[in-house]
Amino acid sequence: MTAPSAGSDIQIKSYKHDGHLHRVWESTIVLKGTEQVIIGANDKTLVVESDGRTWITREPAICYFHAKHWFNVIGMLRNDGIHYYCNISSPFVFEENSIKYIDYDLDLKVYPDMTYDLLDEDEYQIHRDKMNYPGVLDRILYNNIADLQRWVQQRKGPFSPGFVDQWYERFLTYRF
Template sequence: MDFPTVGSTIEVQSYKHNGSLHRVWEETVILKGTTQEVIGGNDRILVQESDGRHWRTREPAICYFTANSWFNVIGMIRNDGIYYYCNLGTPFTYDSEALKYIDYDLDIKVFPDMTYKLLDEDEFALHKKQMNYPAEVEIILRKAVDELISWISSQKGPFEPGFIEYWYERFLQHR
């Protein structure tokens, strides 16, 4: 698997379990790209939904993808602090087209004070039935939720104080 070079711009694509395209983020600047993690930055980029709708992100964000965990993290830089949106899904893959992962509906929103809320359990239950998620996937995802909560509580990885700010400064250098 080739990896994007620092400073290059890529698309991020999320898919659903049935293989359908879910969402595309069009311009993420690569700040770090290795076999184990990809860190990117973007600001007010165009996002395309599977139903054809388009919208722009509202603020600068640092995106964190890991090859070993079933989640990715987006740190959104707002006036009142850093908010995190965590997507539960497969570890990333990368090809010459885009960075890709399968989105499994569950999300965790983390607030600047590091409190958090698990979201979209109803959507997960619905899609689990509609798309026949294997039992193994549900087990992996429940463990990933626990791992993610542990990272949040211990301020590990992208939740470490200064992490988002550090990578945002690097992002500003590549704009």
């Protein structure tokens, strides 16, 4: 797998387990790109849903993807602090100038005080049954949720103090 270079503009594409395209973020600036980790940033970027609907993100976001973890983390800079939206997903691949991953519906929403909620378990159950997820996948995903919760509690990786702010400062050097 090749890695994108810092400063390049890429897309983020999420898919569903059955292979259909779920959502595309049209423009993300790469801040760090290796075969293992990609850190990117976007602000007011166009998002296209699978049904053709579009919307624009409201605030700057720092995106963290790891090739060995079954989740990705989006840190959104809001007036009341950093909010994190963590997608439980396959590890990413980078190809065709895009970060690609399978979104497994489950999400961990982390608030500025580092409390969190697990979201969309009902949606996950529906898709698990509809798309016949293998039992081993269920175990992998829930193990990764536990890992992600530990990261939040230990302030590890993208949850460490200053992580989002540091990468946002780097993003600003590319924008102006």
